[in-house]
Amino acid sequence: MTETNIFRAGFCAIIGAPNAGKSTLTNRLVGAKVAIVTHKVQTTRFPVRGVMQTGDTQVVIVDTPGIFAAKRRLDRAMVKAAWGGAEDADCIVHLIDASAWVAEAEGKVSGAQRHSLEDDRRVISQLKEAGKRAILALNKIDLFPHDRVLPVMATLSAEGVYDEIFMISAEKGDSVDKLEAAIAARMPEGPALYPPDQVADLPMRILASEVTREKLMLRLHQELPYQLTVETESWEEHENGSVRIQQVIIVGRDSHKAMVLGKGGSLIKEIGKQARADLTQMLDRPVHLFLFVKVDERWQERRESYSGIGLEFDV
Ligand SMILES: Nc1nc2c(ncn2[C@@H]2O[C@H](COP(=O)(O)OP(=O)(O)O)[C@@H](O)[C@H]2O)c(=O)[nH]1
Numbered sequence: 001m002t003e004t005n006i007f008r009a010g011f012c013a014i015i016g017a018p019n020a021g022k023s024t025l026t027n028r029l030v031g032a033k034v035a036i037v038t039h040k041v042q043t044t045r046f047p048v049r050g051v052m053q054t055g056d057t058q059v060v061i062v063d064t065p066g067i068f069a070a071k072r073r074l075d076r077a078m079v080k081a082a083w084g085g086a087e088d089a090d091c092i093v094h095l096i097d098a099s100a101w102v103a104e105a106e107g108k109v110s111g112a113q114r115h116s117l118e119d120d121r122r123v124i125s126q127l128k129e130a131g132k133r134a135i136l137a138l139n140k141i142d143l144f145p146h147d148r149v150l151p152v153m154a155t156l157s158a159e160g161v162y163d164e165i166f167m168i169s170a171e172k173g174d175s176v177d178k179l180e181a182a183i184a185a186r187m188p189e190g191p192a193l194y195p196p197d198q199v200a201d202l203p204m205r206i207l208a209s210e211v212t213r214e215k216l217m218l219r220l221h222q223e224l225p226y227q228l229t230v231e232t233e234s235w236e237e238h239e240n241g242s243v244r245i246q247q248v249i250i251v252g253r254d255s256h257k258a259m260v261l262g263k264g265g266s267l268i269k270e271i272g273k274q275a276r277a278d279l280t281q282m283l284d285r286p287v288h289l290f291l292f293v294k295v296d297e298r299w300q301e302r303r304e305s306y307s308g309i310g311l312e313f314d315v
């Protein structure tokens, strides 16, 4: 029923500071897990496209890495890709974690919130510079009563870059339907861009690496999660319907390798179990997952580490 009925189709980029909830919102709009989510900043490393279908409209949601003051090469590449995701979009949603702004309005900002506010202001000034307008979505409003957000709405509205403002909870779903309708209304007329049953535009090998990286990010601490990457080395489909996936976790130091393995290999075993459970569900068939750890001190300085996931190296 869906395919022939699509009369509008286009792209919508979700941009914002790290941890605003962009990947959570993307998954909710798409109705499936296409992007990984953790409580840590800079989880998303490259734009991930998910397909949302609503009525006669198909929207390709582009989840982007967080926008922040980047110094390391990988960080710079991530921020560049985030703006790249917004460049050709038919609609930009600037997603903001409302809690930092509410805290500021009420005079009690934490260190992490100060960063997030700086990043939000950086996005606003870059929108102005580029002469772009956006939909503002104030996220995480499940954390406080709406009336505490009203002064924040007034402040942000005065910036003059937003056409519409929504208060949402990407996690709980509050008002996401209204945001969805506003996004759909901005799509140009045209045929579907993707088949109706496709939810993600990411090679399965990369999606599978991302699932493992999500589990690693959730279990490892401090700098370590940012110093590693996961690559899918082989993917074999078997006749009995199962799939054998082999991945390598690349770390920068021997000490990191020991931490990823855990005592007697206990941590990597646990990571493998969790990733396999997700993959089995996502692929809807039995998965055999094999994880290895490799030390490569210079992986962040290698061009292939970037091109493989669609990031630019020379930024
Ligand atoms: N309370 C609350 N937490 C949220 C909401 N949306 C996202 N989060 C949490 O914020 C953190 C960052 O989410 P994520 O989607 O990875 O943010 P991203 O870095 O912008 O992609 C995660 O711990 C989410 O569970 C929300 O609406 N309410």
Ligand SMILES: [Mg+2]
Residues within 6 Å of the ligand: 022, 023, 024, 035, 036, 037, 043, 044, 064, 065, 066
């Ligand atoms: Mg993300």
